[in-house]
Amino acid sequence: MARVAIVTGGSRGIGEAISLKLQEQGVTVVANYGGNDDKARAFTERTGIKTYKWDVGDHEACLEGCARVAAEVGPVDIVVNNAGITRDGTLARMSYDDWHDVMRINLGGCFNMAKATFGGMVERGWGRIVNIGSINGQAGQYGQVNYAAAKSGIHGFTKALAQEGAGKGITVNAIAPGYIDTDMVAAVPPQVLEKIVAKIPVGRLGQADEIARGVLFLCSEDAGFVTGSTMSINGGQHMY
Ligand code: CAA
Numbered sequence: 146m147a148r149v150a151i152v153t154g155g156s157r158g159i160g161e162a163i164s165l166k167l168q169e170q171g172v173t174v175v176a177n178y179g180g181n182d183d184k185a186r187a188f189t190e191r192t193g194i195k196t197y198k199w200d201v202g203d204h205e206a207c208l209e210g211c212a213r214v215a216a217e218v219g220p221v222d223i224v225v226n227n228a229g230i231t232r233d234g235t236l237a238r239m240s241y242d243d244w245h246d247v248m249r250i251n252l253g254g255c256f257n258m259a260k261a262t263f264g265g266m267v268e269r270g271w272g273r274i275v276n277i278g279s280i281n282g283q284a285g286q287y288g289q290v291n292y293a294a295a296k297s298g299i300h301g302f303t304k305a306l307a308q309e310g311a312g313k314g315i316t317v318n319a320i321a322p323g324y325i326d327t328d329m330v331a332a333v334p335p336q337v338l339e340k341i342v343a344k345i346p347v348g349r350l351g352q353a354d355e356i357a358r359g360v361l362f363l364c365s366e367d368a369g370f371v372t373g374s375t376m377s378i379n380g381g382q383h384m385y
Pocket residue numbers: 231233234235238278279280281286287288289292322323324325329330333334337
């Protein structure tokens with residue numbers, strides 16, 4: 146029977162590319178989304194991929210959402226924790242809410258989704274969790290103490306949970322994308338983005354599909370010996 150995957154934030158940007166790539170390989174994909182109903186509906190019409198709305202930063206909503214997916218679609222074998230937001234600003238300008246929202250959604254979402262699905266993976270002896278981190282969690286970024294802390298936390302979370310899953314057929318890995326051509330990066334002021342792109346050795350932004358291919362490998366049967374790792378896909382921007 147086809148594996149079942151949940152991709153959080155799976156109807157737009159990098160998440161959309163991941164959902165489509167997994168679907169292409171015969172995985173039954175469910176895309177979680179947090180906000181825009183019209184875009185989610187259009188995504189389902191275009192792709193046939195079911196969408197489920199809940200806030201990944203809300204613990205109870207995650208438990209309920211994942212239980213609903215398991216009942217309506219099937220037991221969840223693969224989780225891609227992709228949902229994330231930015232609330233950029235220098236520390237002086239960053240409010241507590243800007244800090245807390247990013248930690249709650251970007252990092253808390255990984256915990257909430259793992260709590261909702263890891264036990265079932267253990268019972269069935271197979272699972273794949275892929276967490277989308279960021280180059281800015283590895284290297285830091287001016288104006289992103291919240292986002293860099295949350296993404297860096299994702300990398301630690303990945304290595305720790307990988308140790309718990311390793312003897313149970315569950316791999317837990319992270320991908321650290323660089324600057325990818327999405328709405329999130331388009332929101333960076335153009336003069337700032339220009340300077341960032343100038344420092345990418347490959348000389349361009351990445352494409353969402355280039356991240357999705359990495360996710361596909363980590364979710365495959367072939368990747369059973371890859372766990373606790375971080376795959377950097379960033380055009381050579383952070384080569385250490
Ligand atoms: N290093 C050192 N100094 C810097 C700097 C940097 N990287 N960037 C800006 N500064 C300095 C400026 O030169 C300026 O100095 P002066 O006041 O002396 O002239 C000062 O900091 C203020 O700069 P800004 O005018 O940019 O400040 P601002 O408050 O208007 O904006 C900001 C700050 C919102 C953080 C803006 O710089 C910004 O958006 N930066 C981009 C942050 C970024 O890369 N976000 C990534 C989003 S995409 C993403 O996160 C996906 C992913 O995973 C990669």
